[in-house]
Amino acid sequence: MKSYTEEEAHHGGRRPRVFVSHLAGVPVFDPNGDQVGRVRDLVAMLRVGGRPPRLLGLVVEVLSRRRIFLPMTRVTGIESGQVITTGVVNMRRFEQRPTERLVLGEFLDRRVRLVETGEEVTVLDVSVQQLPARRDWEIDKYFVRKGKGGALRRKGETLTVEWSAVSGFSLQEDGQGAESLVATFERLRPTDVANALHHLSPKRRAEVAAALDDDRLADVLEELPEDDQVEIIGKLQEERAADVLEAMDPDDAADLLSELPEEDKERLLTLMRPDDAADVRRLMSYEERTAGGLMTTEPIxxxxxxxxxxxxxxxxxxxxxxxxxxxxxxxxxxxxxxxxxxxxxxxxxxxxxxxxxxxxxxxxxxxxxxxxxxxxxxxxxxxxxxxxxxxxxxxxxxxxxxxxxxxxxxxxxxLPEDWRETDFHSEEGVAGGR
Structure with a gap:
């Protein structure tokens, strides 16, 4: 079996690789060394065009046995049989979304085919690797066994293959599902996604927004006109809306909440983490066109x-x-x-x-x-x-x-109030209908 982590050269650097079976049950610690919980699964998002799935985060079972979602952007280290976080953990219960796949629960023991020979193999393990100079992680390799699976699978040959060497996981390009469109948006900057989202029908816009992960949706909302922001946040479940507001820059979250009816604003602020809500409330206390109203509360x-x-x-x-x-x-x-x-x-x-x-x-x-x-x-x-x-x-x-x-x-x-609604960056085509 593969070791817990491996490294390989990439453009002059070293990238850590982790085989996911070795993450099951691994303890998760905050920066002070206090245990937060244990890893129970990994959450990935499939993408079109044979591109490797992006690893979104970990499902962590905390001490109360509640399972929560820990984004990879808040993971600072995976080493020596432990996961280290930034210490900022959202304790809301994990709920799987339509575009998400559980790696341990849905990838392992799955039957797929080798592209080159068409031979059916069983997935025994999957490796994830951090992209160079970024905090993003991708699934990059399979550890598979040839043979018919079941009780006889141990007799087959085992081998490690690239993600692109097998078929049976990637999203198909055809169809109009939100998954395919969200996967296409992965290639674009938040500003470009916002521009494409703005020109979708309200129904389609809501479908795509619901399928985006919290951090990605937060980035996109910050680039949308206020009317679109209010429409999208109003169609999300309240707890999800609070999660997205927490992921936004505090000044952008304050601007968005200021556009909502008073009772909706207070309800969402109550659902947010107290520290995040306090920052937003403080920003909302200043006049909009002043330094206090413009500032972010999170400089270095x-x-x-x-x-x-x-x-x-x-x-x-x-x-x-x-x-x-x-x-x-x-x-x-x-x-x-x-x-x-x-x-x-x-x-x-x-x-x-x-x-x-x-x-x-x-x-x-x-x-x-x-x-x-x-x-x-x-x-x-x-x-x-x-x-x-x-x-x-x-x-x-x-x-x-x-x-x-x-x-x-x-x-x-x-800039003019409607500057975000101008098509100034639409050279890349986006697959999506109205």
Whole structure:
């Protein structure tokens, strides 16, 4: 049988490979070393065109025996018989969606055919591999046994083959199912998916939105016109809607909730995790066209004793926008908004010029006066332009960092209201009807 993990060279780097049978029952720990639960299955999404399935996350059984979904974006390590998470776990019960497949429950012991010979084989194991320089994972190989299966299968020859070497799993290109369209959307940026989604019928738009995973739908919603956002979030089950709002940037979630009736808004905020809901409520307390109303509450924050190496590790996180990754903010403990005492900013270029062991406190830029939360949009725009910034800190009267305003949020409010409805990026065809 294969080892727990393997590595292979890829474009000059090393990529970990994990055989999924060895993940069953593996303990899951948070960064503090406390056990969250155990892995019971893996969740994958099939794609069209023979492309390997994307691994969405893990089904984890927590101590209360509830099974929850842990996205792969919140998995920081799979090694030595354990899974390490970021510590942020959604405790809502896992519910399988139409486009999702359980790897242990639906892939193993399945009969498939070798493409080259047409011979039927039994899947004994499946390996997953992390893509280079990304946090995404894909299923890439089968471990199969030739023969008729059943009690006699142990006598057949075993071999490891590429995903593309077998048939029996990939989605078919024909048909109009949401699965096929969602798989096609996998190739597009969120902005392009939003543009395609906008031009579907309301019924079709709801079907596709329901089939997207939470993180993907959150990214797409952030790029849609407000009317489409409200329509889609209103057609989701309330717990699912709360999950998607949690996955959105807090400022975008606040903007969306502001468009809902008061009772719907309060009900969704109650269903969200308390920390996420608190951030959104705080943003909704500011006037829309001010620094406080524009800012995100999740910039990169470091303590004065953090090193340049620590800062670069945070900047490299794949889920950060380029604007937020352009600088880090140094605060005295606690190192989070809205209570951390702001000391200054360290820009990305400065991080590249100094040695990894240097403390961020020694290179911090404290001369730039931060924005107040009530700074109007026109003044925020002038500030970013005058100092050639893509992001700026927002600090209250007591000196606490509240968040950061990014240039993309400013542009959203400077462009015409209907700019998202313009077909400016539709060269790639999208398979989907009205």
């Amino acid at each position: 924050i470091l303590r004065p004793d953090a090193t340049v190496a620590d800062a670069l590790a945070r900047v490299r996180q794949a889920d950060l926008s380029p604007a937020l990754a352009a600088q880090v903010y140094v605060c005295r403990s606690p190192d989070e908004t809205p209570t951390g005492k702001y000391l200054g900013t360290v820009h990305f270029q400065r991080l590249l010029r100094d040695p990894p062991y240097a403390l961020v406190s020694s290179i911090v830029d404290s001369d730039l006066v931060p924005l107040a939360p009530d700074t109007p949009l026109s003044a925020v725009t002038s500030y970013l332009a005058a100092y050639n910034l893509v992001s700026a800190p927002v600090v209250d009267e007591s000196g606490s960092l509240l968040g950061a305003v990014t240039v993309d949020d400013v542009l959203d409010h400077l």
